Amino acid sequence: MTLTDVSRLRLPRAGREALQRPRSERIDGHAVPVAGAWWNAELAAARLPGGPVVGPGVVELSRGDLFADADRLDPGCDEDVLRFLWRVLAWGSGKKLRLNRRRIRAVAADPPGSAAALRAAVHAARECPERAYEALRPGNRNAIAYLGPAFSTKVLYFAGGGALTHPCAILDSQVAATLKNACGWDSLGGNGWPTRAYVRYCELLGRWAREESARLERQVGVDEIERWLFRP
Secondary structure, three states: OOOOOHHHOOOOHHHHHHOOOOHHHHHHOOEEEOOHHHHHHHHHHHOOOOOOOOOOOOOEEEHHHHHHHHHHOOOOOHHHHHHHHHHHHHHHHOOOOOOHHHHHHHHHHOHHHHHHHHHHHHHHHOOOHHHHHHHHOHHHOOOOOOOOHHHHHHHHHHOOOOOOOOOOOOOOHHHHHHHHHOOOOOOOOOOOOOHHHHHHHHHHHHHHHHHHHHHHOOOOOHHHHHHHHHOO
16 A cells, blocks of 8 residues: 655644643543552552552543653652553553453563563653654564553653653554544554554654644644544
8 A cells, every 4th residue: 555645634624623622621631430449459469560550539540640640750660660551551441441451461471571661662752752662562563462552652652741742642543543534644554553654643743733833822732633633
């Protein structure tokens, strides 16, 4: 298939209109109900560091919560990077727990190796989407079993702590579907993206964010565009 020339793609009108809503509402306040008791019990049973994922009475996590986690994160501490992973997975999964027990078992099989891959990804994410993606998807395979692009890119995104200049964005099947159906990116595909496709995606959102920043006379983050792509 011929690669779509993404330099010719334009953010649709609906995407531009979505940027009129406050960032604090659309991004920081974007909360998801989470299965906290399940996560806490599973991690305790696996005897893995990083738990509990949520404290008593906490029923949801927001993007703002995970931004705060990233700001407090000590990348040199295995427990910190694994807790960050668990909370990202909890937010990304919501009440749908499919594959998460397998992800937990994959980490349990090699906690230091999993932490090392996450550490490399978090370190690179603020500067280089290519190196960050490769840290968790070396050679187009999962560095941690069952942690594919839809969830590994969430790790890369949240590692930025909500910074408007953060270059990495979430890419999942819903985002890809909107890019195809509403924006005309016909060659992206629905999953299993190679590194170059992710880099092109981040570059496209970066260009759109710059264009919209100039139009709105405020700095627009790439995540504000990703949020619309996820739920147009």
